Amino acid sequence: xxxxxxxxxxxxxxxxxxxxxxxxxxxxxxxxxxxxxxxxxxxxxxxxxxxxxxxxxxxxxxxxxxxxxxxxxxxxxxxxxxxxxxxxxxxxxxxxxxxxxxxxxxxxxxxxxxxxxxxxxxxxxxxxxxxxxxxxxxxxxxxxxxxxxxxxxxxxxxxxxxxxxxxxxxxxxxxxxxxxxxxxxxxxxxxxxxxxxxxxxxxxxxxxxxxxxxxxxxxxxxxxxxxxxxxxxxxxxxxxxxxxxxxxxxxxxxxxxxxxxxxxxxxxxxxxxxxxxxxxxxxxxxxxxxxxx
Amino acid sequence: xxxxxxxxxxxxxxxxxxxxxxxxxxxxxxxxxxxxxxxxxxxxxxxxxxxxxxxxxxxxxxxxxxxxxxxxxxxxxxxxxxxxxxxxxxxxxxxxxxxxxxxxxxxxxxxxxxxxxxxxxxxxxxxxxxxxxxxxxxxxxxxxxxxxxxxxxxxxxxxxxxxxxxxxxxxxxxxxxxxxxxxxxxxxxxxxxxxxxxxxxxxxxxxxxxxxxxxxxxxxxxxxxxxxxxxxxxxxxxxxxxxxxxxxxxxxxxxxxxxxxxxxx
Numbered sequence: 311x312x313x314x315x316x317x318x319x320x321x322x323x324x325x326x327x328x329x330x331x332x333x334x335x336x337x338x339x340x341x342x343x344x345x346x347x348x349x350x351x352x353x354x355x356x357x358x359x360x361x362x363x364x365x366x367x368x369x370x371x372x373x374x375x376x377x378x379x380x381x382x383x384x385x386x387x388x389x390x391x392x393x394x395x396x397x398x399x400x401x402x403x404x405x406x407x408x409x410x411x412x413x414x415x416x417x418x419x420x421x422x423x424x425x426x427x428x429x430x431x432x433x434x435x436x437x438x439x440x441x442x443x444x445x446x447x448x449x450x451x452x453x454x455x456x457x458x459x460x461x462x463x464x465x466x467x468x469x470x471x472x473x474x475x476x477x478x479x480x481x482x483x484x485x486x487x488x489x490x491x492x493x494x495x496x497x498x499x500x501x502x503x504x505x506x507x508x509x510x511x512x513x514x515x516x517x518x519x520x521x522x523x524x525x526x527x528x529x530x531x532x533x534x535x536x537x538x539x540x541x542x543x544x545x546x547x548x549x550x551x552x553x554x555x556x557x558x559x560x561x562x563x564x565x566x567x568x569x570x571x572x573x574x575x576x577x578x579x580x581x582x583x584x585x586x587x588x589x590x591x592x593x594x595x596x597x598x599x600x601x602x603x
Numbered sequence: 604x605x606x607x608x609x610x611x612x613x614x615x616x617x618x619x620x621x622x623x624x625x626x627x628x629x630x631x632x633x634x635x636x637x638x639x640x641x642x643x644x645x646x647x648x649x650x651x652x653x654x655x656x657x658x659x660x661x662x663x664x665x666x667x668x669x670x671x672x673x674x675x676x677x678x679x680x681x682x683x684x685x686x687x688x689x690x691x692x693x694x695x696x697x698x699x700x701x702x703x704x705x706x707x708x709x710x711x712x713x714x715x716x717x718x719x720x721x722x723x724x725x726x727x728x729x730x731x732x733x734x735x736x737x738x739x740x741x742x743x744x745x746x747x748x749x750x751x752x753x754x755x756x757x758x759x760x761x762x763x764x765x766x767x768x769x770x771x772x773x774x775x776x777x778x779x780x781x782x783x784x785x786x787x788x789x790x791x792x793x794x795x796x797x798x799x800x801x802x803x804x805x806x807x808x809x810x811x812x813x814x815x816x817x818x819x820x821x822x823x824x825x826x827x828x829x830x831x832x833x834x835x836x837x838x839x840x841x842x843x844x845x846x847x848x849x850x851x852x853x854x855x856x857x858x859x860x861x862x863x864x865x866x867x868x
Binding site for chain 1: 679680688698
């Protein structure tokens with residue numbers, strides 16, 4: 311039972327961590343909290359379905375198409391909308407992301423109305439038993455994809471020049487410009503990276519729960535407590551926060567739901583978030599303001 | 604050669620900060636810019652490096668030329684690419700990044716990775732041996748002097764031809780100020796980088812500079828070779844704290860009459 315819950319928790323947690331990464335990347339660079347994250351995840355989830363089922367593309371072609379759409383979409387949002395708001399109050403950009411949430415929700419219901427859809431079998435199904443726990447290939451592959459994606463992004467931020475430039479941009483825009491870094495390009499890059507994580511998450515969540523706007527965007531927004539717990543500026547925080555939320559949730563589902571009659575799994579992460587924020591307002595790994603005393 | 608021709612700078616379209624500043628920085632030379640708070644010294648540097656534009660400032664009259672090319676309409680990124688770097692006032696670093704990351708980011712515009720590595724080793728070796736020991740530390744927690752070294756080192760990583768230093772002595776102990784200025788002098792003589800140094804500490808600035816400008820209320824009121832400025836009566840009185848005779852000024856007198864600044868006449 312515990313092993314089973316731990317494995318599920320880990321898998322769900324890694325998906326949340328990937329979602330949280332998407333939010334953190336944008337927040338770090340441009341101090342904008344992307345409220346439209348969940349809606350974009352759902353949109354990309356539908357887009358993948360359209361490529362696979364409506365256009366009948368083979369898997370890898372569809373994947374390539376999805377990647378290109380993610381890049382184009384990130385570029386449009388940054389260059390077409392948010393760049394024009396640079397120098398304006400941050401609230402304006404924040405409102406734009408709120409509006410984008412509605413826009414993407416609207417597009418999805420407009421283009422793909424009706425009940426949930428399902429991906430063709432893109433991941434082999436089947437289960438096997440390990441020490442009494444039932445593990446599906448699906449969840450194993452989901453876990454693997456998330457871990458690989460996370461490692462790739464970590465490598466990008468820690469060990470490449472562009473990653474360093476992005477972290478520099480996150481700290482001080484004026485300074486970054488004086489070092490020759492084009493800050494607006496870094497914003498665009500941040501949005502593109504975020505939307506790539508959205509696409510990955512959208513496909514993985516859609517594969518588990520069906521291609522359906524409400525559950526997919528709702529699940530993706532579980533990244534919010536993950537980000538708050540991990541800290542707004544930290545990639546490691548996104549990982550830890552996501553895993554913690556996944557584990558809290560499965561513990562809630564496994565142990566507390568039977569006692570209270572269900573539904574507790576959904577609120578447990580938020581209760582944990584409130585409890586943690588009271589003691590660590592910056593989150594576990596968020597930037598505390600460095601002040602030398 | 605860097606030349607400012609009679610520039611006027613206005614912030615937010617209304618605040619007139621520089622009213623016709625002209626100065627020249629010859630290749631390989633150190634010049635210093637002295638003046639009281641609010642005289643417009645930092646604004647001069649920002650006008651050159653283009654950072655003015657990130658603060659809603661604008662060069663409204665006159666022009667800035669670097670090697671014959673006009674740069675006062677360029678973005679800070681382009682100006683950085685031309686080899687002009689500014690060491691911003693107040694030891695501005697990327698506080699959450701390590702010392703080495705801070706230095707590496709200074710070489711962002713250099714596409715040649717092995718050259719960057721070479722430069723990093725050179726900076727550790729020749730100028731800032733302490734930084735090599737501290738290279739993994741979070742830069743925000745370093746001492747003031749060490750931070751100043753990181754900031755100067757980051758600027759050097761870009762292999763600049765012109766360095767604009769904004770108050771490198773700010774908030775540092777006299778001993779450290781001396782050390783920092785020795786390093787600045789060494790950089791200048793080793794690499795022939797031209798430097799424009801803004802300072803409140805006139806004594807130390809005039810000791811390394813070849814040429815000096817004194818600013819007041821957005822204008823250059825006095826300029827000349829550094830040793831001539833050191834002997835100038837007004838500079839001695841108002842910036843070096845010496846009375847005419849050369850002895851330290853006495854604060855014991857009940858009243859002292861301030862000299863009228865000649866340049867106001």
